[in-house]
Amino acid sequence: MTSVARRYQRQFGRSRTGAAPVARANEALRAPVVLMVSGGADSTALLVRACTGTLNLGDGRGEARVARERLHVLHVNHHLRGAESDADEAFVRGLCDAYGVPLRVEHFEPDEPRAERNLEAAAREKRYFFARRYLKQLCEQFKVPRRHGRIATAHTASDRTETFLMNAIKGAGPAGLSSIPRRRGNIVRPLLDATHAELCRYLLVRGQAWREDESNADTSYLRNFVRNRIVPLAAERNAHVERTVSASCDILGDEDAFMSKLAATALRALTRRDSAGVLVLDAARMAATDVALARRMVRLAVEHVSPRRDLRLDLRHVEAVLACVAAGEGSVTLPGDLDARVEFGALTLRTAPAREEAVATWLSLPGRIALSGGVTLTGSLLRLAPGVDPVAYVRSETREWGQDRAFADAAALGFAEADLERLAAGGTALPAEALTARLWVDGPQPGDVVCPLGMQGRSKKLSDLLGAERVPVAERPQVPVVRTAPGGAIVWVAGIRSDDRFKCTPTTRILVKLELRRVSALDNGR
Secondary structure (H helix, E strand, O other): OOOHHHHHHHHHOOOOOOOOOHHHHHHHHHOOEEEEOOOOHHHHHHHHHHHHOOEEOOOOOOEEOOOHHHEEEEEEEOOOOOHHHHHHHHHHHHHHHHHOOOEEEEEOOOOOOOOHHHHHHHHHHHHHHHHHHHHHHHHHHHOOOHHHOEEEOOOOHHHHHHHHHHHHHHOOOHHHHOOOOOEEOOEEOOOOOOOHHHHHHHHHHHOOOOOOOHHHHOOOOHHHHHHHHHHHHHHOOOOOHHHHHHHHHHHHHHHHHHHHHHHHHHHHHHEEEEEOOEEEEEHHHHHOOOHHHHHHHHHHHHHHHOOOOOOOOOHHHHHHHHHHHHHOOEEEEEOOOEEEEEEOOEEEEEOHHHHHOOOOEEEEOOEEEEEOOOEEEEEEEEEOOOOOOHHHHHHHHHHHHHHHEEEEEOOOOOOOHHHHHHHHHHOOOOOHHHOOOEEEEEOOOOOOEEOEOOOOOOOEEHHHHHHHOOOOHHHHHHOOEEEOOOOOOEEEEOOOEEEHHHOOOOOOOEEEEEEEEEHHHHHOOO
16 A cells, blocks of 8 residues: 555655655665566667666656666576577677676576466566576675665556456456556566557667567467557557556556555454464454455455465455355365365365364373464373362363363373372372373364263264354364374363363362463463
């Protein structure tokens, strides 16, 4: 989100409210600028203007000269056109020699033929990877923070218009229709206010040649179809269509950034749980949210959960999730093997690895094991002081700590009598070397039966208990279940209910204490 002061400072130059601190300004003026030059008219004009004129690098100075020692050129040879690609590289080398600018050439050739969109995306991703790596190396060499460095691309108002129309044809929301942003992080587009035709005239006046890509005439590619068929047709009604669309993209981009900021704030307010591969949101509150904001929240939530940076949702996927939210139940499989499920007032987004992840290990007493979501399960053996009522002690502890703490009778669990005698004789904690007591921890299993504490020994299916406690189906595999042994009787459904068969009685001598501890609780010394 950009304020009025910053937006127009970016466009027209330094603000009247004062300059940046001197030290920071000096760092910015020394930072390297990587020019991405392919050899076409636009990128050739970028290099010529950088060396002989002015550029707006989004550093608050507006249009200004760039010191020659800051300039570095990156050329990526994709080897897609054989000898022509090599000729492009040779042309850029000659251009850099003529202007005395250092050149880095990277080579990248797709492993296998791809569809137009995939090939274009792979090439673009690789170019930016090379550019970011080169900028990082240069910033280390210049000893300046990377945030001051810049990667300048030669995108123009013509490119912006083509991208806008392509996204409109394929179907896109405000983010896609805002097209190419003026700046994203270190990446700046200083030529967005110029058209391709204007840059060609600029080079002709200077007598500077450039390279033409013959494949640009092939209208089987969507971009070329838009460039050669649709834009000229639109220009018959508006000769300045490229500038008009580019101005609209600025407006859409600013409004999209503002709405995204609102959506991010709303998403944080609705988040119940956020761990690796799992995001749980308050579905009831989302259902009451304005649909324009809710759509963005779904997209942001998927981007947050998914490990894939290139994942894009279609509108139909977003609408399917929101339909489940509105209905209060249902599930949807999303791209990237994500699962979205609504039940018991919660929307849970989960990746495939998170769905499959389940703890299955022994818990020694005393001991600790790590669970998902920054939670640990600890266990210990305790002997109460003489005269202390075990039942009253357990009741007071669980009243204070709630379902995150549970107690069981060590003798009822069948632990070795020798261990219990050593504990009784040696203090309140059994030495680790004297220990043979342990419990098994895993997740819910088919056919599990529990005798919930307070039900006077009556049994209940574990699945029914979890349903009664409104635990979403998507989250049930991650519920820790403490057992006497693998496949043995349930001692504690962690955080939910203890089993009546192992409860403490007035005759209990040794207690087994089990406790769930969150990271924040550990940090606070709980």
